[in-house]
Amino acid sequence: MNGAIVAFCCQHSAYPAADLAGKLGLHYPEALRIIRIPCAGRVDVIHILRAFEKGASAVLVLGCEDGACHHITGNTRAKERVKHCEMLLKEIGIDDRPAVMFSLSPNAPHKFVQVANEIEMVTRELREAR
Amino acid sequence: MIIAERKPMAEISRAVAPYKKVLVAGCGTCVAVCWAGGEKEVGILAAQLRLARSAEENEIVTLEATVERQCEKEMVMELRDKVSEVEAVLSLACGAGVQTMADVFEDKPVFPAVNTTFIGMPESEGVWVEMCGACGDCYLDRTGGICPVVRCAKGLLNGPCGGTRKGGKCEIDAGKDCAWVLIYRRLEKQGRLDLMRQYNAPKNFRAVKRPGRVQAVRA
Amino acid sequence: MVTPFRETLKTKDFIVTAEAAPGKGSNVAKTIEHIELLKDKVDGLNVTDNQSSVMRYPSVGVCLLIEEHGGEPVLQVTCRDRNRLAIQADLLFAYSRGVSNVLCLTGDSVDVGDHKEAKQVFDLDSVQLIHLVHTLNSGKDMAGNELDGSIDFCIGTSASPSSDPLEPQLIKVEKKLRAGVSFIQTQAVYELDELKRFTEFVRNIDQDVKILAGIVPVIGVKMAAYMNENVPGVFIPQNLVDELAEAPKGTGVSKGIEIAARMIRQIRDARVCDGVHIMFIGREDRVPEILAAAGLV
Numbered sequence: 001m002n003g004a005i006v007a008f009c010c011q012h013s014a015y016p017a018a019d020l021a022g023k024l025g026l027h028y029p030e031a032l033r034i035i036r037i038p039c040a041g042r043v044d045v046i047h048i049l050r051a052f053e054k055g056a057s058a059v060l061v062l063g064c065e066d067g068a069c070h071h072i073t074g075n076t077r078a079k080e081r082v083k084h085c086e087m088l089l090k091e092i093g094i095d096d097r098p099a100v101m102f103s104l105s106p107n108a109p110h111k112f113v114q115v116a117n118e119i120e121m122v123t124r125e126l127r128e129a130r
Numbered sequence: 131m132i133i134a135e136r137k138p139m140a141e142i143s144r145a146v147a148p149y150k151k152v153l154v155a156g157c158g159t160c161v162a163v164c165w166a167g168g169e170k171e172v173g174i175l176a177a178q179l180r181l182a183r184s185a186e187e188n189e190i191v192t193l194e195a196t197v198e199r200q201c202e203k204e205m206v207m208e209l210r211d212k213v214s215e216v217e218a219v220l221s222l223a224c225g226a227g228v229q230t231m232a233d234v235f236e237d238k239p240v241f242p243a244v245n246t247t248f249i250g251m252p253e254s255e256g257v258w259v260e261m262c263g264a265c266g267d268c269y270l271d272r273t274g275g276i277c278p279v280v281r282c283a284k285g286l287l288n289g290p291c292g293g294t295r296k297g298g299k300c301e302i303d304a305g306k307d308c309a310w311v312l313i314y315r316r317l318e319k320q321g322r323l324d325l326m327r328q329y330n331a332p333k334n335f336r337a338v339k340r341p342g343r344v345q346a347v348r349a
Numbered sequence: 350m351v352t353p354f355r356e357t358l359k360t361k362d363f364i365v366t367a368e369a370a371p372g373k374g375s376n377v378a379k380t381i382e383h384i385e386l387l388k389d390k391v392d393g394l395n396v397t398d399n400q401s402s403v404m405r406y407p408s409v410g411v412c413l414l415i416e417e418h419g420g421e422p423v424l425q426v427t428c429r430d431r432n433r434l435a436i437q438a439d440l441l442f443a444y445s446r447g448v449s450n451v452l453c454l455t456g457d458s459v460d461v462g463d464h465k466e467a468k469q470v471f472d473l474d475s476v477q478l479i480h481l482v483h484t485l486n487s488g489k490d491m492a493g494n495e496l497d498g499s500i501d502f503c504i505g506t507s508a509s510p511s512s513d514p515l516e517p518q519l520i521k522v523e524k525k526l527r528a529g530v531s532f533i534q535t536q537a538v539y540e541l542d543e544l545k546r547f548t549e550f551v552r553n554i555d556q557d558v559k560i561l562a563g564i565v566p567v568i569g570v571k572m573a574a575y576m577n578e579n580v581p582g583v584f585i586p587q588n589l590v591d592e593l594a595e596a597p598k599g600t601g602v603s604k605g606i607e608i609a610a611r612m613i614r615q616i617r618d619a620r621v622c623d624g625v626h627i628m629f630i631g632r633e634d635r636v637p638e639i640l641a642a643a644g645l646v
Contacts, residue, residue: 044170045174046170046173046174046177049174049177049178049181050177052181053177053180053181053184088174088178089181091138091139091178092139092143092178092179092181092182092185093182093185094181094182094185283458283460284428284429284455284456284458284469284471284474285471286455286471286474286475287474287477288474288475288476288477288521288524289474289476289517289518289520289521289524290512290517290518290521291455291474291475292455292507292508292509292512292518292536292581292582293455293457293458293581293582294509294512294513294514294517294518294581294582295581296513296581297513297514298513298514298517301457301458301460301461301581302458302460302461308517310517310521311514311517313517314514314516314517314520318516323520326517326520327520327523327524329476329480329524329527329528330476330477331477331480332433332472332473332477332481332491333472335472
């Protein structure tokens with residue numbers, strides 16, 4: 001998993017968006033590893049930390065737009081957890097492996113690709129800065 | 131319940147710096163409920179330690195385990211096999227749990243990963259407030275069920291100090307209520323303000339002979 | 350010859366005391382200067398006890414200096430720094446050296462001072478402290494042991510007439526009065542009506558206790574805003590703030606002195622209470638100006 005970008009994708013938004021991106025033949029980074037989850041709220045701090053432990057260079061948590069979560073508050077909880085995770089990483093001096101939360105709708109394949117490309121660029125820059 | 135907060139990471143890292151293999155041990159009772167030392171926090175702390183040490187290219191192996199109550203020898207004994215495999219134990223239990231662990235496994239260094247802060251209750255999600263000082267001489271009968279010993283910043287027994295802020299807040303923290311204003315309001319509502327007018331004599335600080343030890347009779 | 354404060358309380362028409370704040374360090378030259386300046390102009394000099402939880406020269410030390418220089422000291426004792434043994438011992442020492450007036454206070458929290466990590470004691474509270482001094486006066490210590498040599502302290506305490514909410518404070522005042530005090534000095538007051546209401550409350554419980562209104566000159570709009578915001582139990586009304594705002598630049602201190610003197614005159618002329626206690630911390634040298642402007646010297 002070395003250098004992978006792990007994307008936890010909510011099955012109600014990011015996952016269908018990724019699917020659509022594939023169908024449309026849109027290009028996204030090779031390093032992207034998509035993990036289907038029932039809701040962004042299912043992602044726990046420990047899942048993000050384990051991804052980094054296994055060598056991920058970045059973790060994306062992709063959930064529904066504000067107000068569109070199928071589990072009402074799953075996306076806002078995910079946002080808070082990702083923020084908490086940033087603190088945990090900072091605490092141990094890890095500042096070159098970003099964990100980021102994004103919201104998108106299921107019919108936004110272009111946004112999905114854009115987010116993936118952007119995070120890949122960020123990780124490449126961080127890698128080169130080392 | 132007993133409330134604790136995790137120690138700063140730097141302090142924990144320093145404690146286990148000499149070791150290559152440690153047991154990260156949680157407690158499933160009080161500290162699990164206050165998000166400081168349960169199974170979940172054990173997993174997070176162990177992952178943080180591994181990540182930090184692998185970034186330093188000084189890998190650490192962590193075993194993880196959580197017992198129901200670390201303050202009971204019998205329950206801590208369940209960890210015997212795991213403890214025998216490691217060089218040191220990092221305990222996320224309250225001070226009582228850490229010491230029980232250290233007593234049971236006398237030959238192993240045991241380090242606290244949390245600071246035990248008080249006996250309290252949840253006020254709202256993620257917020258716990260101090261309720262009891264375990265003073266051994268309960269005043270709650272006279273104070274409308276609100277403890278002046280710990281909820282008043284000075285532990286005053288005969289009414290508020292002159293420091294009460296506007297609206298009945300505490301001298302040292304405008305975000306906290308003055309316990310004596312709370313006591314006044316509750317007793318007033320109950321029509322028992324005469325209780326507040328009664329003189330409370332100086333507190334008996336020997337109500338519990340320290341170090342405390344109680345021999346109870348089982349009913 | 351100095352009139353003992355106890356006598357002054359009984360006989361004098363309008364009682365005036367001032368606060369003497371000990372300095373930080375062993376150099377007492379400035380303190381002595383203030384004592385010399387004020388001792389004959391006031392009926393008692395009231396010495397703070399690690400005021401605002403800031404470590405200073407001890408209250409009892411400055412009381413001895415006042416005694417040596419021919420003034421009448423009032424020893425402030427707070428419950429913050431000493432347990433019941435230390436408080437009793439200090440009181441024995443003070444009395445044996447001629448300090449016979451004690452002001453019983455709770456004390457600020459260590460959180461507001463310069464040694465925030467210290468263990469605060471509060472073994473006793475101010476009501477219990479008043480009872481303690483009565484116990485010593487009766488010839489016994491708190492444990493019931495006989496004391497060698499008699500003790501007879503004149504006991505005072507404080508109160509906050511402008512607290513919000515006021516009722517819990519008044520219950521505490523009532524407990525202090527029932528414990529037995531000869532004088533009460535109030536937190537800084539700026540509203541005559543508030544002071545009147547407080548005096549009436551006290552008179553309903555105790556006819557004899559003397560009430561000294563706390564006078565703290567406000568020397569500028571900023572200080573007023575700060576005190577309103579940060580000093581518990583103090584309320585400076587808008588008309589005073591406006592008056593300070595209108596004062597020309599550089600005249601803040603004299604304006605503050607003028608307002609304080611006016612307040613003192615109003616209190617005395619209307620017999621609102623029995624006297625005043627002037628706290629002009631850091632500007633003790635200007636206290637005589639207040640006294641002069643108020644027609645008290």
